[in-house]
Amino acid sequence: MRCPECQSSETKVLESRLIQEGASVRRRRECLKCDYRFTTYEREDRFQIRVEKNDGRFEDFRSEKLLKSVSIACQKRPVKPDQIEDLVHDIERELYSKGKKSIKSKALGDMLISRMRNLDHVAYVRFASVYKDFKTPDEFISELRALRDN
Numbered sequence: 001m002r003c004p005e006c007q008s009s010e011t012k013v014l015e016s017r018l019i020q021e022g023a024s025v026r027r028r029r030e031c032l033k034c035d036y037r038f039t040t041y042e043r044e045d046r047f048q049i050r051v052e053k054n055d056g057r058f059e060d061f062r063s064e065k066l067l068k069s070v071s072i073a074c075q076k077r078p079v080k081p082d083q084i085e086d087l088v089h090d091i092e093r094e095l096y097s098k099g100k101k102s103i104k105s106k107a108l109g110d111m112l113i114s115r116m117r118n119l120d121h122v123a124y125v126r127f128a129s130v131y132k133d134f135k136t137p138d139e140f141i142s143e144l145r146a147l148r149d150n
């Protein structure tokens, strides 16, 4: 990545942000030579992570799918779109940093749910009630208690 001002290839990344669909990354860069700051949109050439579903079938990991389910759980909650994006970005980064080419949907759900818990309690409960598939009101109540006691 060259500096548009002085053509130096020595730049550092100040900030990275995934943009829609996770296919490209917006980066703020700074030239180490002339301190010029600029923004790049870079496509990431990464391997496709596959998600193994409970029935053993695989599907492609799609960050927009996560974004959508988290957004639905956060409806009318004081959660900013940026926070949702960061949460999904964080999961994606963790998956890629582990270099895993596949993940079981349950493990992915666990990663998501533990982060939702820190994000917003109401959104977490909404998400957990679907994801954990509570069979009885007691299970639901004990989950709420655990949340309150934390």
Ligand SMILES: [Zn+2]
Residues within 6 Å of the ligand: 003, 004, 005, 006, 007, 008, 031, 032, 033, 034, 035, 036
């Ligand atoms: Zn420069």
